[in-house]
Every structure is written in structure tokens, then in C-alpha cells.
Amino acid sequence: MSAAAVAEQDGRTGPLERPAGRTCRLCGSNQLRRFLDLGVVPRCELFLTPEAVAAPDVSYPLQVWVCERCLLVQLPPLFTPEETFTDYPYFSSYSTSRVEQARTLVEDAVRRLGLGLDSFVVEVGSNDGYLLQHLVRRWIRCLGIEPSVNVGETAREKGAPTFTEFLTAETGALVRAIHGPADLVIANYVYGDVPDVTDFTRGLRSLVADDGWASIEVQHLLTLVERTEFDTIYHEHFQYFTLLTGQRALATGGLSVVDVELVDIRGGAIRIWARPTECAMEPSVRVTEVLAAEEAAGLHVARGHDGFAEAVSRVRDDLVSFLIEARRAGKKVVGYGASGNGNTLLNYCGVRPDLLAYTVDRNPYKHGRYTPGTRIPVHAPERIAADRPDYVLVLPWNLRAELLDQLSYVREWGGKLVFPIPELEVVSPAPADRPLEHPVF
Known part of the structure; x- marks a missing residue:
């Protein structure tokens, strides 16, 4: 057969x-x-x-x-985290919305857990201190664990205490022995970036006080599928979680999920609140509701994941068709953002400089360089105002609200913004953000 x-x-x-x-x-x-x-x-x-x-x-x-x-x-582990994260080009503080979201999380955690001057908070994957700075300003003792040498140095320059190391069960125990147990451990968008998820989870448990909390934010597979967010898939992300698989992974280290929040960040995320199993209370009604939504979408059975590839190919076809039509009409299209997800999109769609003249980014590290695979030059954002292109393809589409504001000046010469996901949309960067009919030439 x-x-x-x-x-x-x-x-x-x-x-x-x-x-x-x-x-x-x-x-x-x-x-x-x-x-x-x-x-x-x-x-x-x-x-x-x-x-x-x-x-x-x-x-x-x-x-x-x-x-x-x-x-x-x-994804299979084709190379180690050390090959990716030791010297890393991503700095969280270049996203104003991410800094603001971090401030809100800190304020919520202070209220929820009663954090104060005698508390201790650890952030794993703390990057350039984008979140720790809010704790420092409140005089809350904190520590970042960040493997990237260059990024961690930037955090220390901001006054955010940072330990340059990967989190493992061993390093978690070492940090606890030196600094004591943490009332709260935060891990934002790092739980999917470790190939040994069990060892990492044991490291989390080592850090958390026996009556403490862990807040773990990950992209939600449910929204990834529903919104066709395939560009968030790239090699440094080793796994993608539903709440169900998050529960199973955390259980390997002795952590139990007690609450969950749906977070409108990065295209749709879940913030999982977990505690050591021995002190965990019954899961909240929100846990039950999110699990039910995942099950209804078919994600609690293997065959329910089928069909995603067809949706992804439709996104590719629409974007490539738009770029070809724009070129034929003599219109200039440039990009905004030089991010990992943008590179997945450009490579999968086969976009080259003949369709996208260049892209820009706020991170000076990337200026004068070229995107991997597609060889698209990266410039400073000021290049857009100087060139006045007809269209700006927004590659970090998941920062839509922030970038609509940053790119509002494009309307001065009648330029349009193009959002490729969840479906192709051409908009005027006007306050009303009114959709335009595609294609517009």
C-alpha cells in the first residue's frame, strides 16, 4: 500500500x-x-x-x-547555541514597543507578586538590559543571564547586572548558590531557543525559590498557525509551543503551570506563569480556556498540524506577485527592518535586490552589510526619506503599531506601506491606517 x-x-x-x-x-x-x-x-x-x-x-x-x-x-539542532548567540546582532532596546512591554510586565509583576526592595528577580536571556533597567530604577535587586558577550556588555553599561553564560542546570545552581533563590525568574522568548529544553528547564527550577514564580513568554503556536506567521521560523528557534507542550516541557524540571495570559506581542504570544510543583495551586480558568482553544484548532493531535504549508505558499505567491507587478509598473520598493524573521521571508520567497532595492534598520551594527542569502543591502533608516520610494515593505510586521508611527512621514510623498503577513495588505501610513486595494500603482 x-x-x-x-x-x-x-x-x-x-x-x-x-x-x-x-x-x-x-x-x-x-x-x-x-x-x-x-x-x-x-x-x-x-x-x-x-x-x-x-x-x-x-x-x-x-x-x-x-x-x-x-x-x-x-527543528533539528543543526548547530549549537554557542555558534549563534555568543556574538549576537540583536539588541532589544532598538524596539521602543518591546521596551514599553517590558516596563508593563515589571509593573504587573510588582503588583501581582508584591515585589519590593527585599526581592530578587532573575531574567534569563536578558539581552541588552531592556527589561532589567525597569527593575534597577525601582531599586529591586536583579540579575540578567545573557550568553551574548557583546549584548551583555551593553547591559552592564546601562547599570543592569549581567552574568555572561548560557543557562543550564549547572549554571542555575551556581547562580542560586552565589545570589540566593529568586522570587521571580523571567524568560522572555528564550524557551524556544535552547536545544536541550529539559536541561534548561532544570536550570530555571534551580533559580526559582521554593515558593517563587517563573514567567515564561513564548510565541503561541496557535496564533502562528492561524495568522500564517511562518517567517518567525528560523534556525536559532529550536521549538514552538502550545500551552499544552509548554506544560509538558516545564514539568520535566519540576515546574507547574498555574496561569496564562494571551499577549499581543510578536504576532501573538502566551505568558506562562509557573511555580515549583510542590507549591503550585490549581491552574486558573484561563489555562483551561487556552487549552480548549488549542484543542478546538486541532493542535492537540498530530494530524491537526497538517495544511499549514499550503497557507504559507499562498503568502509567498501574493508577495512575489505584488513585487513583480510593482517592478513592471516602474515603482520602487524598499524594505524596513533587517530582522531574522524578515530573512526567512525573503529567502523563502526568493526576493533579491531586483525586487527589493534595499532595506533599512535602526541597528548600526547592520548598516553597510547585506542580508544572508538574498544579498539585499542594509542602510540607516534615513535612506527612505532621502529616496522617497513608492512602497516600503515592512519586514517586522509584528511591530505594526510602532512602525506605522515611525513611518508616518512616508505619506508626505504619497508612499505606501506593505505588510506581507498574515495576508498582503497595502496601507497608507495615515492616522486612520485605512487599507488600500491591492495592487496600487
Whole structure:
């Protein structure tokens, strides 16, 4: 019997291919089912110097799998975190909205947990101190654990105490022995970036006081699927979580989920509140509601993940068609943002400088460099006002509200903004943000 016939007989509609020799990093099963294949692409954060542009790219398969036993959606570990995060080009503070969201989280945690001058807070993956600075201003004792040497140094320059290291069970125990247990441990958008999720979780538990809390923010697989946010998939992200798989992962280190919040950040996230299992209370009604929504969407069974690839290809077709039509009409299109998710989008869609003349970014580290794979030059944001392009393709579309404000000046010459996800939308950066009919030439 053919594979297709077997799939039809047992009710599975998705691909049956399984990666040879691969096992699930959470439960050890070898029953991994293909979720999405984005081709072979270079690592998304390796921006090229002018000298490196003529050299060939080193590329890797960008394939995503779902475990049929525990349902964790995951990428194979093609290289170690040390190869990505030791010297890192991403600085959180360049996003004003992320700094503001961090301030709000700190204020909420202070109210929720009664944090004060005698409290201790640890942030794992603390980047450049974008969040720790709000704790420092409140005179709350805090510590960041950040593996990137260059980024951690920037945090220390801001007055945010930072320990340059990867979190493991061993380093978690070391930090606890030196600084004491933490009343709160924060891990924002780092839980998906570790290939050994069990060891990392044990490190979290080592940090948390026996009656303490952990706040873990991750992109929600439910919104990733519903909004076709495939560009948030790249090699440095090793797994993507539903609340269900988040529960299962945290349980490996002795942490239990007691509450969850839906957060409108990065295209849709969940903020998981967990406590050591021995002191955890019954989960809140919000936990029950989010689990029910995931189940209704089919994400609590392996075959419910099928069909995502078709939706992704429609996004690609719409964007490429728009860019080709714009070029034929003699219109100039440039990009805004040089982010990891933008590089996934550009590489998967096959966009080159003939369709996107250049992109800009607020991070000076990237100026004068080129995007990996696609070789699109990166300039300072001022280039847009100087050139007055017809369209600006917004690559970090998940910062829509922030960028509509930052790019409001584009309307001075009749320019338009293009948002590629969740579906192609061309808008005028006017206060009303009114949609325009596509295409507009």
C-alpha cells in the first residue's frame, strides 16, 4: 500500500516523511511528522560584510517537525547555541514597543507578586538590559543571564547586572548558590531557543525559590498557525509551543503551570506563569480556556498540524506577485527592518535586490552589510526619506503599531506601506491606517 493510501486510511492528511535518525528532544520518540519545509537557507542573523558578499553562503535545511507522541513542534539542532548567540546582532532596546512591554510586565509583576526592595528577580536571556533597567530604577535587586558577550556588555553599561553564560542546570545552581533563590525568574522568548529544553528547564527550577514564580513568554503556536506567521521560523528557534507542550516541557524540571495570559506581542504570544510543583495551586480558568482553544484548532493531535504549508505558499505567491507587478509598473520598493524573521521571508520567497532595492534598520551594527542569502543591502533608516520610494515593505510586521508611527512621514510623498503577513495588505501610513486595494500603482 502506498504512503498516500495509508495516510487516507488512518485519517492523516499530511506528509508521512520522518527525519532519519532524529528523535524528539522532549520525549525521545522517533515518530516525527513533517510540519513545514522552507527549503535550504543560511542562518538568518549572519549579515554579510561587503567582503563576504562574493563568497558562497553556508546554508541549512529549514524543516519543522511535530512529535506524534508529545506534540512538540521542533527543528533539528543543526548547530549549537554557542555558534549563534555568543556574538549576537540583536539588541532589544532598538524596539521602543518591546521596551514599553517590558516596563508593563515589571509593573504587573510588582503588583501581582508584591515585589519590593527585599526581592530578587532573575531574567534569563536578558539581552541588552531592556527589561532589567525597569527593575534597577525601582531599586529591586536583579540579575540578567545573557550568553551574548557583546549584548551583555551593553547591559552592564546601562547599570543592569549581567552574568555572561548560557543557562543550564549547572549554571542555575551556581547562580542560586552565589545570589540566593529568586522570587521571580523571567524568560522572555528564550524557551524556544535552547536545544536541550529539559536541561534548561532544570536550570530555571534551580533559580526559582521554593515558593517563587517563573514567567515564561513564548510565541503561541496557535496564533502562528492561524495568522500564517511562518517567517518567525528560523534556525536559532529550536521549538514552538502550545500551552499544552509548554506544560509538558516545564514539568520535566519540576515546574507547574498555574496561569496564562494571551499577549499581543510578536504576532501573538502566551505568558506562562509557573511555580515549583510542590507549591503550585490549581491552574486558573484561563489555562483551561487556552487549552480548549488549542484543542478546538486541532493542535492537540498530530494530524491537526497538517495544511499549514499550503497557507504559507499562498503568502509567498501574493508577495512575489505584488513585487513583480510593482517592478513592471516602474515603482520602487524598499524594505524596513533587517530582522531574522524578515530573512526567512525573503529567502523563502526568493526576493533579491531586483525586487527589493534595499532595506533599512535602526541597528548600526547592520548598516553597510547585506542580508544572508538574498544579498539585499542594509542602510540607516534615513535612506527612505532621502529616496522617497513608492512602497516600503515592512519586514517586522509584528511591530505594526510602532512602525506605522515611525513611518508616518512616508505619506508626505504619497508612499505606501506593505505588510506581507498574515495576508498582503497595502496601507497608507495615515492616522486612520485605512487599507488600500491591492495592487496600487
